[in-house]
Structures are given as C-alpha cells and as structure tokens.
Amino acid sequence: MNLTFSPEEQAFRAEVRHFLADALPSDISERVRLGRHLRADDHLRWQNLLSEQGWLASNWPKQHGGPGWGPVQRHIFDEECAAAHAPTVVPFGVNMVAPVIMKFGSAEQKEHYLPRILSNQDWWCQGYSEPGAGSDLAGLNTRAVRDGDHYIVNGQKTWTTLGQHANMLFCLVRTDPEAKKQAGISFLLIDMQTPGITVRPIITLDGAHEVNEVFLDNVRVPVENRVGEEGQGWTCAKFLLTHERTGIAGLGHAKQALRHLKSLASRIEHRGKPLLELPSFRHRVVKAELELMALEVTNLRVIAAARDGGVPGAESSLLKVRGSELRQELSELTRRALGPAALPFFPDFLHGEGSLDDERAQSAAASAQYFNRRKLSIYGGANEIQKSIVAKTILNM
Amino acid sequence: MDFALTDEQRMLEETLTRLVADQVSPEQRRTMLAATPNGASALWRTFAELGLLHMPFGEDVGGLGGDGTDLMIIMQALGRGLVPEAYLAGLVLPGQLLALTANSDQQTQWLTPLLEGEHQLALAWQEHNARYDALAIATQATQQDGQWQLSGRKDVVLNLEAAAANLVTARLDNGKLGLFIVPANAPGTSSHFYCTIDDQPAGDLTLDSVTLPPANCLSDDVGDALAEVLALGRAALCAQAIGAMEEACDQTLAYLKERKQFGLPLSTFQALQHRMVDMHLHLEQSRSMAILAATSLILPASERDYKIAAAKAYCGESARFIAEQAIQLHGGMGMSEECYVASYAKHLVMFDHHLGDSDYHFETVSELLKVA
Numbered sequence: 210m211n212l213t214f215s216p217e218e219q220a221f222r223a224e225v226r227h228f229l230a231d232a233l234p235s236d237i238s239e240r241v242r243l244g245r246h247l248r249a250d251d252h253l254r255w256q257n258l259l260s261e262q263g264w265l266a267s268n269w270p271k272q273h274g275g276p277g278w279g280p281v282q283r284h285i286f287d288e289e290c291a292a293a294h295a296p297t298v299v300p301f302g303v304n305m306v307a308p309v310i311m312k313f314g315s316a317e318q319k320e321h322y323l324p325r326i327l328s329n330q331d332w333w334c335q336g337y338s339e340p341g342a343g344s345d346l347a348g349l350n351t352r353a354v355r356d357g358d359h360y361i362v363n364g365q366k367t368w369t370t371l372g373q374h375a376n377m378l379f380c381l382v383r384t385d386p387e388a389k390k391q392a393g394i395s396f397l398l399i400d401m402q403t404p405g406i407t408v409r410p411i412i413t414l415d416g417a418h419e420v421n422e423v424f425l426d427n428v429r430v431p432v433e434n435r436v437g438e439e440g441q442g443w444t445c446a447k448f449l450l451t452h453e454r455t456g457i458a459g460l461g462h463a464k465q466a467l468r469h470l471k472s473l474a475s476r477i478e479h480r481g482k483p484l485l486e487l488p489s490f491r492h493r494v495v496k497a498e499l500e501l502m503a504l505e506v507t508n509l510r511v512i513a514a515a516r517d518g519g520v521p522g523a524e525s526s527l528l529k530v531r532g533s534e535l536r537q538e539l540s541e542l543t544r545r546a547l548g549p550a551a552l553p554f555f556p557d558f559l560h561g562e563g564s565l566d567d568e569r570a571q572s573a574a575a576s577a578q579y580f581n582r583r584k585l586s587i588y589g590g591a592n593e594i595q596k597s598i599v600a601k602t603i604l605n606m
Numbered sequence: 607m608d609f610a611l612t613d614e615q616r617m618l619e620e621t622l623t624r625l626v627a628d629q630v631s632p633e634q635r636r637t638m639l640a641a642t643p644n645g646a647s648a649l650w651r652t653f654a655e656l657g658l659l660h661m662p663f664g665e666d667v668g669g670l671g672g673d674g675t676d677l678m679i680i681m682q683a684l685g686r687g688l689v690p691e692a693y694l695a696g697l698v699l700p701g702q703l704l705a706l707t708a709n710s711d712q713q714t715q716w717l718t719p720l721l722e723g724e725h726q727l728a729l730a731w732q733e734h735n736a737r738y739d740a741l742a743i744a745t746q747a748t749q750q751d752g753q754w755q756l757s758g759r760k761d762v763v764l765n766l767e768a769a770a771a772n773l774v775t776a777r778l779d780n781g782k783l784g785l786f787i788v789p790a791n792a793p794g795t796s797s798h799f800y801c802t803i804d805d806q807p808a809g810d811l812t813l814d815s816v817t818l819p820p821a822n823c824l825s826d827d828v829g830d831a832l833a834e835v836l837a838l839g840r841a842a843l844c845a846q847a848i849g850a851m852e853e854a855c856d857q858t859l860a861y862l863k864e865r866k867q868f869g870l871p872l873s874t875f876q877a878l879q880h881r882m883v884d885m886h887l888h889l890e891q892s893r894s895m896a897i898l899a900a901t902s903l904i905l906p907a908s909e910r911d912y913k914i915a916a917a918k919a920y921c922g923e924s925a926r927f928i929a930e931q932a933i934q935l936h937g938g939m940g941m942s943e944e945c946y947v948a949s950y951a952k953h954l955v956m957f958d959h960h961l962g963d964s965d966y967h968f969e970t971v972s973e974l975l976k977v978a
Contacts, residue, residue, distance in 0.1 A: 505894075531891065596879070
C-alpha cells in the first residue's frame with residue numbers, strides 16, 4: 210500500500226495549478242474567496258474558459274467531449290480548483306443530467322443536449338424535491354398526463370438551485386398514479402420558456418438567493434423529451450445518485466476551509482496571543498485536522514476502488530456524512546474565530562454590490578456561510594437518510 | 607496511490623484469518639489465558655513455522671523484510687481474534703529495538719533466538735511517574751569498574767513473565783538515555799506479575815543495583831531508536847485495534863439481527879440502525895488512519911511522528927466509542943463477562959492506554975500542527 214500520487218499524477222496536478230493561475234479571472238476568484246455570491250455571468254465566464262480548455266465535463270468520457278479523466282485526476286482537479294478559489298462548476302447539466310442522458314437517453318437526445326451542455330448553451334436546473342416530497346422523494350406528486358404527443362405537467366418543485374438562471378429543467382414527474390410509487394415516475398426534460406412555468410425565489414437564512422420554487426401549470430412537454438421509458442424515471446434518478454460520487458466528501462473545500470481557519474486563527478489575537486494558542490479553540494482545530502486526515506484517506510480509498518473498476522455505492526454515503534459534518538464544523542470555527550466581527554451583516558456586499566473596507570470585507574461572509582453550510586447535511590439526501598442507506602445496503606439491517 | 611494488497615499479502619491475510627478462526631475460539635482463548643505465559647505455546651510455534659516471527663524484521667538481521675502493511679495485516683488478524691500472544695510486546699518491539707541498537711554479538715545472543723522462537727523478550731520503557739513519556743526516565747545506570755549498575759522501577763511491562771530478558775531504558779550520568787538488556791533472573795531484579803484488565807500478562811520490574819557486564823549495554827543514546835520503535839508499535843496497535851473493532855461491530859450487528867424485543871428484531875429500530883452506522887463510520891475512518899500510520903513508517907521522523915500520533919489519537923477515540931456502543935447495544939448481555947463482545951470492548955478501551963493515549967497523541971499533533 211502507498212498513499213502517494215504517481216509522478217504522472219503529480220505532473221497533472223502541476224498542470225492544473227498552472228492553468229488555474231493563468232486562466233482563472235482574479236475578480237471571480239476574489240469573489241469566491243470572500244464568500245460573495247456569484248453572478249450568472251461569473252459562472253458562465255469561468256465555465257466557458259474550462260470548456261475551451263476541454264476540462265468542463267471532468268467526468269465525461271472522451272467520446273462525448275470530456276477529457277477522459279479517471280477518478281484520481283478528477284479528485285486532483287477538484288482539489289486544485291477549491292485551493293485556487295475557482296467557482297464550483299454548476300453540476301446540474303454536466304454532472305447530473307448529462308450522465309443520465311448518456312446512459313438512458315435516445316441518440317437524438319444525446320446529439321442535441323450533450324454538445325449544448327459542453328458549450329454552456331443550456332443552463333440546467335433540477336426538478337426533484339417538492340413541498341410534500343423531500344427525503345421521501347418517491348412520494349412526489351407533480352403529474353404528467355399524456356395528451357397526444359405531449360405530456361401536460363402540473364405541480365410544484367422546490368429547492369431548485371440556481372433555477373433563476375436556468376433555461377432547462379430535468380424533472381421527475383408522476384406518469385402513473387396507480388403504480389407502486391417508484392414505478393409511476395418518469396424523467397422529463399423541460400424547456401423553462403414553456404408557457405405555464407413560474408420561478409419564484411426562496412431566500413435562505415443567509416440572505417442568499419440560491420434556491421427557488423418552480424410552479425408548473427399545464428406545461429406542455431413533448432413526449433420526445435422523456436428520457437428512458439415511461440415509468441423508468443426512478444431508475445434514472447437512482448443512477449444519478451450513485452454515479453461518480455467520489456467527490457461528495459467535498460474534500461478540496463474542507464482542506465481550503467481548514468487552511469483558511471488556521472491562518473485566520475493565527476492572525477487574530479486573543480488576550481495578546483494568537484487565538485490558535487487558546488487551548489479550547491486549538492483543541493477543536495486539531496480535532497478537525499484529524500478528521501480531515503481520516504476523511505482524505507477514506508476518500509482516496511473510494512477513489513482508488515473506483516479507478517480499479519469498482520462502483521462507489523453506499524461508501525459515498527459515509528463520505529457525505531463525515532464530509533458535511535467536517536465542513537460544518539469548519540464553518541462554525543471560522544465564524545467563532547472572528548468574535549464580535551462575525552456579527553455585522555452586509556447583504557448588499559455579499560450580493561456583489563458596493564464595497565467594504567478590507568477588514569470588514571474579509572470577515573463579511575463568515576456567519577452567512579456558516580448558516581448556508583447547514584444545507585450540506587440536508588441536501589442530496591439528508592445525513593439521516595444516508596445513515597439509513599448504509600444500514601440497509603452495507604449492514605443489511 | 608494503491609490500497610490493494612499484493613498476492614503474498616493476501617495469502618498472509620488468508621492464512622492468518624484461518625489460523626485464528628481454527629485455533630483461537632472463545633473457549634480455546636480461555637484455555638490459553640489460563641496457562642502460565644512462557645513464550646513457547648503451540649500457537650507461537652505455529653507462528654514460527656509460518657515465518658511470522660521473521661516477517662517484520664529487515665533482511666540485514668535475518669528477517670523477511672516485511673513492511674508496515676505486512677505488520678498491519680498480521681496485527682489486524684491478531685486483533686480480530688484477540689489472540690493472546692505477545693506478538694508485539696514480546697517480539698516486535700524488543701526485536702526492532704535490538705535490530706537498531708545491538709552489535710553483532712548481541713544480535714547473535716538475543717535477536718537470532720527471538721526470531722527463531724526460542725525465547726521471547728520484553729521492553730521495559732514505562733515508569734510510574736512518567737505516564738506515557740518514554741524520555742522522563744528515573745531509572746539510573748552508572749558505571750563502576752567497567753560494570754554497569756542499574757537501579758529503578760519499570761511499570762506495566764507487558765510479557766514480563768515470559769521474557770527471557772528485558773530491554774530496560776535507564777538514565778546515564780551524562781544525561782542521555784541508555785538501553786540495557788537485563789536477563790530475567792539477574793541478581794537484584796524482582797518482579798510482580800499480574801494481568802491487565804483486558805487479560806494481557808504484565809508486571810512491574812524492580813531493579814536494585816543490578817550489575818551488568820559491558821556487553822549488556824545495547825546503546826548509550828537510544829532516544830531516536832526508541833522513538834522509531836514506539837512509532838512502529840503505535841502503528842501496529844492501531845491495526846490491532848482495527849481488527850478488534852471489526853469483530854466488535856460484526857458481533858454487535860449479528861446480535862441486533864437476532865435479538866427480538868417488542869416482537870421485532872432490534873435491527874429494525876432506526877435509532878439502533880443509526881447507532882450501528884455510527885460505529886461503522888468510526889471503524890472505516892479509523893481504518894483509514896491505521897493505513898496512514900502503516901504507510902508512514904518510512905517517512906522522516908517528524909512527519910512519521912505527526913501522522914502516527916494523529917492515527918493513534920483518532921483510533922483511540924473511535925475504539926472507545928465502538929466499545930461503549932457494543933456494550934450498550936448488547937444491553938444487559940454486554941455487561942456479562944461471558945459475552946464475548948465484552949472482551950473486545952475491554953481490549954478496545956484499554957488499547958488507548960498502550961504507548962500513549964488519545965490525549966497524549968493529540969498533544970503531539972497540536973504541537974506539530976502546521977499552520978501555513
């Protein structure tokens with residue numbers, strides 16, 4: 210056994226680092242570093258640069274225009290992106306709907322949608338959760354009724370991330386209310402311009418407009434926009450949930466957050482000494498450091514297994530639980546480190562308007578981010594759901 | 607980056623797993639524990655035949671040149687069966703220290719027979735007032751007329767009774783730490799034998815003006831070698847704890863599936879499912895740390911000590927968590943001595959008291975924490 214990266218992998222890391230230093234616009238990385246909200250244009254500018262480089266679709270095979278990277282390279286890429294304060298690639302097109310289209314889509318769907326995703330022509334959002342279907346996703350009620358060559362869709366989706374910028378929605382709908390609940394679900398691709406779609410913002414407790422409600426009122430969707438067979442939607446959704454989740458621990462982000470925390474806590478003074486020397490605070494930092502070390506090796510174990518042909522299944526759940534807990538703890542410590550400076554709230558600044566003096570700017574996002582990071586243990590299957598998945602699939606309970 | 611075992615390592619793992627399953631059932635283990643430790647059990651002879659006694663030693667001293675991963679495989683299998691043999695305390699730790707310090711005559715006299723299974727040794731490094739600090743040593747060694755004289759007391763020496771000789775650290779007149787080999791029957795030594803609460807034979811060793819010839823001095827500056835061997839021991843203990851954690855988790859899971867209350871198996875209750883998953887999470891994260899420790903043995907000392915301290919601190923906490931949950935989920939049964947998981951729980955809790963506990967290693971990590 211060895212935990213070191215090969216010379217080729219180290220050279221790849223250097224190449225990624227070099228590209229990021231060269232290509233990542235400094236105004237964008239500065240916004241990410243300060244925790245300010247990104248504009249649609251920030252995402253697009255960065256994703257266009259990645260697209261030109263051929264690195265946007267990091268998990269796609271070469272035949273569809275991906276770089277053909279393996280899990281190790283993707284891991285290195287993610288880590289370097291987080292370290293350089295690059296925006297996270299909006300995952301709904303590249304990482305979520307694209308693999309489903311590749312696996313279950315028709316030749317026409319592949320030909321039409323995949324190039325548009327690769328060139329950032331389409332901005333996808335996800336229509337999964339509903340007011341009555343969160344953890345119990347299969348309990349969704351949005352109805353799609355066949356009418357000739359169309360489905361008529363009625364219902365409501367929620368927690369639709371960045372739906373305000375999207376022109377396409379992939380959506381789980383109920384096509385057969387009589388069937389067993391998972392069996393009656395289909396997977397539709399819906400143009401957001403279609404009459405009957407309304408997007409309303411949900412402002413989260415950190416003041417951000419990240420998520421939305423999407424109302425579907427007699428929305429006519431061509432039958433050819435269904436992926437897979439009618440009633441196969443749950444299979445698509447489940448595939449998506451287990452597909453390539455080696456990055457789910459958010460290790461690059463956790464590493465970056467810990468680096469930031471340690472540097473912050475050694476600059477901030479507490480009774481004339483660096484805060485990092487306050488025993489109770491240092492104790493928690495060291496605990497986070499240990500957890501990160503363990504998580505990193507666990508993540509590498511899963512990545513190595515995926516590289517060698519395994520499919521990361523329920524192990525992803527372990528990574529998700531521990532990764533989200535760690536990132537939440539780091540956001541808690543960062544907020545705490547700032548002391549009273551964590552109190553002022555400047556929503557306009559965080560939205561990207563106006564400016565603050567440097568000291569305030571550095572600390573402006575900490576508390577908002579702490580509240581924002583509560584989502585990590587809720588989305589993508591709440592941690593309690595992840596534990597039930599492990600209990601069922603690994604422990605056969 | 608590679609987590610796969612080589613073919614030889616897989617064979618080693620299979621052989622050991624089979625051996626432990628065949629020869630260390632709960633009943634067999636009870637019988638073994640009841641016997642007076644003499645370092646020459648039938649199982650120890652099997653270890654010798656299988657090459658296990660040579661495995662973790664370099665080829666330069668007649669070993670098989672096994673690495674950290676090989677040692678991890680062995681320790682994990684021994685931990686899974688709670689095998690009552692002093693593989694680490696009676697062979698690996700004293701043997702590695704001999705390999706690092708002994709001259710060729712001393713190796714011929716002490717190390718070669720150790721690897722051949724002809725005798726066992728013990729490492730007497732702990733003292734009553736030093737807690738886990740291997741360098742805060744009060745035992746004195748002075749030189750008179752060419753002979754050495756040792757006086758002091760060593761605490762909780764594992765495998766003391768079975769050892770043909772003890773490797774004893776002592777403070778020299780020049781302030782450095784020396785290492786001596788003290789035969790079990792040397793005049794001036796007295797021993798108080800006992801078992802630890804998790805059934806490991808141990809004892810206190812008192813040295814009252816024990817006179818030794820120059821040939822029994824292994825080193826007049828053993829600090830670095832001792833640090834290296836203790837690091838190896840900590841990595842090995844982590845691996846052993848992983849084996850015991852696996853078994854404690856398996857037994858607990860099996861119990862939850864079989865035990866019924868309110869007309870249902872306990873495994874159907876979500877609170878218990880999630881607790882069981884928490885145990886599993888602790889196990890997998892600890893396994894990662896044990897791998898980190900095993901692969902860090904070849905690193906430069908400061909990096910090695912940082913990572914191994916991190917692993918030992920982490921595994922210590924997880925081991926206790928799993929032990930406590932194993933008892934809790936077994937309910938009243940977990941409180942009985944007869945319930946096999948109780949032996950695992952005791953081992954997993956007391957594992958933290960060997961070669962430095964979580965607090966001790968946490969402090970090391972804290973001191974070495976890299977900020978930039």
